[in-house]
Amino acid sequence: MTQPIIVAENLTKKYARSQHKHKRYALRDLFAEIRGRRPEDAELRPDEFYAVDDLSFSVAPGEAVALIGRNGCGKSTTLRMVAGLIKPDRGRVAVRGRIQALIALGAGFNDRLTGRDNIFNNAAVLGLGRRQTDAIVGEVIDFAELDEFLDSPVGTYSSGMKARLGFSVAVHLKPDILVVDEVLSVGDLAFANKCQLKMQQMRQRGMTLLLVSHATAMIRRICDRAIWLDRGKPRMAGNTEAVVDAYVEHMSDEKPKRKGPVHSRFEVQNHETSQVDRIDAWIAGEPGQGVVNPLGSFSIQFAFDLLKPVQNLMIGFVIYTGDGGRVCMQTTRGDDRLKGAICGRVSATFDCVNLPMPPGHYHVIMIVANGGANLFRDKVGELRVRGEPDKGLGYLQMPGAWRFELVEDHKPAAEAQRV
Amino acid sequence: MNSPAQPADVHTTDAKTLSLRATLREMAAGAVRGRYLAWRLFRRENKSEVSSSFFGYLWYFADPLILALVFVLLRRGGVIEAEGMQMPYGVYVVFGMLLLQVFLDSLARPVGLIERHSHLVTQVKVPPESLLMAQLLHQLFMASFTIPILLFVAVVLDAFSPVGFLIFLLLFPVMVLLGFSISVLLAPLNAIYNDVQNVIRSLNRPLLFLCPTFYYAGRDDSVLGVINQYNPIAIVMDNLRLIATSGQWHSPVSLLLVAVGAAVVLAGGALFFHLAIPILAERV
Incomplete structure (x- = not known):
């Protein structure tokens, strides 16, 4: 059996909440380190909390593992311990092979220096010598696609250009293990795709990847396994699809802590609640409530009370994927039937035929607005399109069918004779 | 690409x-591995x-030179006594001011090293x-810019010893080492509490007056005499100034003790710095 390339056992890390205690404990830990007496256990001191709590996992060579979870759940702290940047308070982590941490792009960049100078500085920071940098500098420049700006100060670059330069240096170092913290979606869409393609190439060459990201779609594409962290503790680990699905489900079901909607993934913000009341929504599909067959029909019906007259009423809905990707938006904008002061109970129905969405689980967000100002915007239901999820990618299942034709037959001669 | 058979790099809680x-x-390997960086x-x-x-590096010595000119003017006006000096007052004060500047800069800048590089270490x-x-x-490098000025002043004011100046060049780094070693020792503490840097900044003015920069202080029983007898900055300053201008030694044994002491403090400071970085990387 192959020996794991990363083994983390009972990793625990604690931090203080207040700045004052944070500094006091830093001083205490520093002198404990000097005296050779680090605390034997990770008992919490006053005002401390566990950023990572008793986390164990291992990663096989060539595997890609994602750490997912809400902000502040300990993903980045775990990466830093694996990369050896910070010490655990309990437990241990063993790493075999050359590890490269991409916690932030462009470490060592100086805005006053040129792009070319910064390539050399960044490469040196990441552990390359002069000759090694000379050997990769051409590839780095080509990959970054910044040739014409290379002799300009980096301070004149946009943040996307800086990130491109930083990423280009980092991916040309060819580490055994790449530890990445939310830096794969750099630059414009084309460059982000190029980065992800490069990452896949590096994986094909056997590189191990430990990734922290909120981009669940990318995690599904790149990673073999996922570990879901919740308040520093491992909540679920295993097959990427299963863990990401459970995480996404959990996030969308999570009850808001504050009054008002907080489905941030679905672009829901606090809205004016004093004007809209008794909101009802029905999603009627074939074969049933909230379920539709591929290319089937369904209806969305909304009903609500307008408590005050609204001059420019707009009703609509947005359909999102579980990852927060906006699939479509339908509104009554431009419909003259809703002009004028409207007050009272309103009902609106949208009928859809031949729904062109691929199989999957979707979220329906209802919007009631007065002109551009939202009076209500929140999740009102879910929609499931039945069927096999593997036939295609994207937000659209194009109506139509494949046709096949063998234009030229190039069978080997022997086989042709036999025929 | 992977080499799982190689020994593991293990990170634990152990000090x-x-x-x-x-x-x-590990420190020695770090010094070799990190030389290009x-x-x-x-x-x-x-x-x-x-x-x-x-004006670039000009600012580095503009301030002490202006102050030195002020002291020369004060001396001409009879405000400052210049008894016991073995060289022209202009030479004495320019050497004193620039050497103190070298020390102060070596003390003040490295102490903020961890904060300046926090984006790297984290x-x-x-x-x-x-x-x-x-x-x-x-x-x-910065300190080396003072050397042409010191040479120029010594030659123009006729207080120059060719052999002495060569020895001065060899010993000149001791002044840098003195400030640097103290600063490196304090740098981890400064990363936690900036008060360290403030204390160092507040020492600038007192040191100008407590060191023999613009006045001569003998090693007598007076308060200044006693202070200067044990003040390592004064020991290095007096030795470097005298050797460069006359080729004579002031107190070579004391100078040697200061140099060895600075080297020991630097070694301890470098160890402290090495141990502190992983602790501070999560806190700066």
């Missing part, structure tokens, strides 16, 4: 001082400083020794 020999080996960081800092200023595992080497190179 590194528990295995001092291994830590010292040190060179790049040194170049980066210099380029960055020059690019942001029209994101990349760089050998701490490379940061120290880059800073030491920078301090020596």
Whole structure:
């Protein structure tokens, strides 16, 4: 059996909440380190909390593992311990092979220096010598696609250009293990795709990847396994699809802590609640409530009370994927039937035929607005399109069918004779 | 690409001082491995400083030179006594001011090293020794700009000993080392509490008056005499000034003791710095 390339056992890390205690404990830990007496256990001191709590996992060579979870759940702290940047308070982590941490792009960049100078500085920071940098500098420049700006100060670059330069240096170092913290979606869409393609190439060459990201779609594409962290503790680990699905489900079901909607993934913000009341929504599909067959029909019906007259009423809905990707938006904008002061109970129905969405689980967000100002915007239901999820990618299942034709037959001669 | 058979790099909670020999080996390896990085960081800092200023390095010695001119004027006006000096007052005061400037700069800048490089130590595992080497190179480079001025003043004011000046050049780094070693020892503490830097800043003025920069202080029983007898800055300053201008030694044994002491403090400071970086990387 192959020996794991990363083994983390009972990793625990604690931090203080207040700045004052944070500094006091830093001083205490520093002198404990000097005296050779680090605390034997990770008992919490006053005002401390566990950023990572008793986390164990291992990663096989060539595997890609994602750490997912809400902000502040300990993903980045775990990466830093694996990369050896910070010490655990309990437990241990063993790493075999050359590890490269991409916690932030462009470490060592100086805005006053040129792009070319910064390539050399960044490469040196990441552990390359002069000759090694000379050997990769051409590839780095080509990959970054910044040739014409290379002799300009980096301070004149946009943040996307800086990130491109930083990423280009980092991916040309060819580490055994790449530890990445939310830096794969750099630059414009084309460059982000190029980065992800490069990452896949590096994986094909056997590189191990430990990734922290909120981009669940990318995690599904790149990673073999996922570990879901919740308040520093491992909540679920295993097959990427299963863990990401459970995480996404959990996030969308999570009850808001504050009054008002907080489905941030679905672009829901606090809205004016004093004007809209008794909101009802029905999603009627074939074969049933909230379920539709591929290319089937369904209806969305909304009903609500307008408590005050609204001059420019707009009703609509947005359909999102579980990852927060906006699939479509339908509104009554431009419909003259809703002009004028409207007050009272309103009902609106949208009928859809031949729904062109691929199989999957979707979220329906209802919007009631007065002109551009939202009076209500929140999740009102879910929609499931039945069927096999593997036939295609994207937000659209194009109506139509494949046709096949063998234009030229190039069978080997022997086989042709036999025929 | 992967080489799982190779020995594992293990990160635990254990204090590194528990295995001092291994830590010292790690430091030595870090110094070797980090020498190119040190060179790049040194170049980066210099380029960055020059690019942001029209007069560049001129500012480094403009302030002490202006102050030296003021003292020369005060001396001519009879405000300052200049008894016991073995060289023209102008030479004495220019050497004193510039040597003090070298010390103060070597003390003030490295203490903020961890904060200045916080973006590095929190994101990349760089050998701490490379940061120290880059800073030491920078301090020596900056200090070297005072040498042509000192040479010029000594020659023009007829207080120049060719052999003495060569010895001066060899011993000149001791002044840098003195400030640098104290600063490196304090740098981890400054990363936690900035008060350290404030204390150092508040020492600038008192040191100007407590060191024999613009007045002569003999090693007598007076308060100033006693202070200067044990003040390492005064010991290095007096020795360097006298050897450069006359080729004579002031107190070579004291100078040797200061140099050895600074080297010991630097070694301890470098160890402290090395041990502190992983602790501070999560807190700066």
